[in-house]
Amino acid sequence: MAHSNGPGQGAAAPAVEHLSVGDLAAMEQFDCQVLAGAAGLGRPVVWAHSCELEDPWRWLGADELLMTVGICVPRGARAQRRLVAGLHAAELAGIAIGDDLKAPPLTRALLDTADELGFPVLLVGHTTPFAAIGRTVAMASQSEQVRRLVRVSRLYEPARTAAFRGGSLLGRLSAELGHRLHVLDVALGSEVFRQDHPLDPDVLARLRDATADRLGRLPARLCVDGVDGAEGVRATALALSTHRPCMLVAEGPGELDADGFLLLHVQSLVSVEVERAERERAARCDSGAELWERLVDGGFGDEAGTLALDGFGLAGPRTALGIPAESRAVAAALLGDADVPVLLGRERGEAAVLLVGTARADEVVELLRDRVPAIGVSASGTAVGQLPDTARQARWALQAAVASGGGVADYETAAPILLPRTVADAEHATRTVLGALIDHDRQHGTELLHTLETFLAGDRSWREASESLRIHRQTLGYRLRKVEAVTGRSLRSTGDVAVLWMALLARRITEL
Known part of the structure; x- marks a missing residue:
């Protein structure tokens, strides 16, 4: 026109x-x-x-x-x-x-x-x-x-400016709506963007309780109070269109009373910002994982490695934490939300190892301990050349935590669980106890070692092992009898089972 x-x-x-x-x-x-x-x-x-x-x-x-x-x-x-x-x-x-x-x-x-x-x-x-x-x-x-x-x-104007991201954007929108805004991952109980005034803990807990069985399809709108309506704290939560199960939470003295048309645009703005932040965090996590792999594999000299670590905010003494491989995604989300500088390695076997500044190691442990079943903590170190040992210590301590039933284990105090403390000792234990089984699998294309590990990890439950391996109980029985024949150890003997289990743990250590 x-x-x-x-x-x-x-x-x-x-x-x-x-x-x-x-x-x-x-x-x-x-x-x-x-x-x-x-x-x-x-x-x-x-x-x-x-x-x-x-x-x-x-x-x-x-x-x-x-x-x-x-x-x-x-x-x-x-x-x-x-x-x-x-x-x-x-x-x-x-x-x-x-x-x-x-x-x-x-x-x-x-x-x-x-x-x-x-x-x-x-x-x-x-x-x-x-x-x-x-x-x-x-x-x-x-x-x-x-x-x-x-x-x-007016709401879209700050979104065009790089200066109004994350918490800054929420602050601008909060001023427009007259309520303090938060973005809450209701599955993890974590705020996606850090702010000076976090969400009231009672409100957070009630929101998580109200959505615990609705994570696949969050309610469009929820209203909750603090404990006994303390000080009139009330929150209005609105579902966001994001990959993570997130809700926009408007916290104030009463229920959010705003035009529905306006709220739809606010939700859209915040959803886009959450997805943008997640893409940036994922890209940084990937580049950090690549750097961490090179450092552990000895791909950097001291000077180049120190500069690279400084670029990730990891100057000074550093500590490694070992976590179960299946907890890596949860850890990445929580650490990204908390804006903690870390290098989060990729899964190796059943574990993943992250590197954090020693000054913030306790903070990270507290952040993860309620959502990660086991954590292993290495000794602190400064030299780049020590990082392969630091990663190994974290895995060692993780195995100690797993063997103790979960929780947090420190490398420097976890010795009593009888795990070998050097790679040479771990290799010797693996070869002595499991060497014949490893050779048999390699020569005949069998999976006896995997079968043994699955059976013992499931507390010797025949049903659980059969389902996990997707084999018939008779096939499982045949394989276990073969394991006993090859290793010369009985799965009915507590002593032999203990030796086999410790050897399996030692083998995991040799896979660093």
């Missing part, structure tokens, strides 16, 4: 307190760009008028927006400076120039004058009809829909 260019076409409207030139510029549907005079974006707009006559301020009045395809814009710096000065003196709201290639080149004099006077100069996309802008201004004082669009446009 072409821009109109008659001398007096427009739409009158009574003044609206909140509709300004900046509001119109923020509406994405108008495809506006602020060329100059940003200081005057707060000017109110009561009329939007299209005019292509010379000296257009003669035909418009105060607080009216001039819309032009550029025919009324003169050529030359002096004439363009006079145009802006005349429009400003007549107290117009601003000028919107259609991007139709009909306007002469805008000079630096025009833009500088507009900046000096705080007179907004907008460039309007060529597909935007001036009639649409005129109707919006005319309806602003009468239509609640337009007022909602204005508010939504």
Whole structure:
């Protein structure tokens, strides 16, 4: 639709307190760009008028927006400076120039004058009809829909700026809605974006309880109070369209009372921000895993390794933590939410190892211990060349924690569980007890070692082992008898079972 260019076409409207030139510029549907005079974006707009006559301020009045395809814009710096000065003196709201290639080149004099006077100069996309802008201004004082669009446009403005991310975006939206906003992963009980004022613990617990059996399809809206309604704390939780089971939680003295149309846009904005943050965290986690693998495999010298670690915020003494492989995704989410600098290695066997600054190791353990069944903690070290041993210690301690039934085990105090303390000792124990079984599997293509480990890990439950291995109980019995024949040890003997189990743990250590 072409821009109109008659001398007096427009739409009158009574003044609206909140509709300004900046509001119109923020509406994405108008495809506006602020060329100059940003200081005057707060000017109110009561009329939007299209005019292509010379000296257009003669035909418009105060607080009216001039819309032009550029025919009324003169050529030359002096004439363009006079145009802006005349429009400003007549107290117009601003000028919107259609991007139709009909306007002469805008000079630096025009833009500088507009900046000096705080007179907004907008460039309007060529597909935007001036009639649409005129109707919006005319309806602003009468239509609640337009007022909602204005508010939504204000919400989208910070989202375009890199400075308004995560907690900053939530802060801006919180000010708009009058409630403190949080993004809660209701499965983990973790806030996706760290803030100075975390969600009330009682509210958090009640939200998790209310959604525990509904994670696959979160309720669209929930309202919960703190314990006994303490201090009137009340939270309104809204489901978000994210891969993680997240809800936007508005915390305040009462239930969130906001327009549903506005809330839909807020939810959309926050959902997009959560997904963006998750992509960035995943990319950083992947690059950290690659670095960690190279460090453990000796792919860096001390100087290069130190620089690389410094880049990840891991300067100074460092500690490694071993966790079960199946807990890696949970750990990645929790550590990303907490914004803790770590290198999280990929799964190796049944474990994954992460590296954290020693000063924050206790914090990380506390963060993970309720969601990760077993954690092994290495000794602290500084030298890059020590990192392979640090990783090995974390795995050693993890096996100690697993053997003790879970919890946290420290390498320096976990010796009594009888695990070998050196790779050579672990290899010797593995070879002495399991060597014949390993050779038999390699030579005959069997899975006796895996069968033994599955059987013992399941507390020697025939049903559990058969189901896990997907074999018949008779097949399991045949394999276990073969294990006994090859190893010379009986699975009915507590002593032999203990030796076999410790050898399996030692074998895991040799797989570092």
